[in-house]
Amino acid sequence: MTLSLPDGLAPEVYPLAWLVGSWQGFGELAYPGIDAGLVIHEMTFDHDGGPYLRQTWTTWTTRPEGAERLRGSTGAVRVDVTGAQGYAHLEKDQIWFTETTYWRCLPGQEVEAPEGGGAGVEAPIAALELVSADPAGHAATWRGAAQGPRIEVATIEVAGTPQAAVVESVRRHYGLVNSELMVVGYMAAFGQEEQAYFSGRMARVAE
DSSP, X not given: OOOOOOTTOOGGGGGGGGGOEEEEEEEEEEETTEEEEXXXXXXEEEOOSSSSEEEEEEEEEEOHHHHGGGBOTTSSBOTTOOHHHHHHHOOEXXXXXXXXXXEXXXXXXXXXXXXXXXXXXXXXXXXXXXXXXXXXXXXXXXXXXXXXXXEXXXXXXXXXOTTSOOEEEEEEEEEEETTEXXXXXXXXXXXXXXXXXXXXXXXEOOO
């Protein structure tokens, strides 16, 4: 995959240039106390020339009839289903989650490589800081690292309104695999220890 820098992108966020654009796909949702099922993801990374990226992300639950087309004989989602195929076969039901996040790179700061990076990966490691907010009443600060098409971020602190569900921590992994954006999320919430919460597999939307 050949990557060209988006017009007007600030040099400070060149390590994140591969994210810029819109992505659509599907994934799985599972957590104690939450009904497991397939979800649709829509995500956009854009910029206004400033030294940051803005990420907008919405996830929908899906109607059960579409999910059956993606499952194999064991009931698990077939590994050969691409993000675009999953998105096309599933039908949106209700918005489950939406979030806006601002991403910044921190030049000159030492940080450990993200999972899957490190020795043998020929790309510099960029330290990251993020700030996010969602309409469920949460605002969070994050730290992390990017190395090539691999990113790992985790919350420093999650603040919530008096009516918001208690979320202790969130951690996410992003990666570019066969031109698809893969995302895995982990969460400690509702009195549960940190564990897998959702996955995503998304195709870039052609402009």
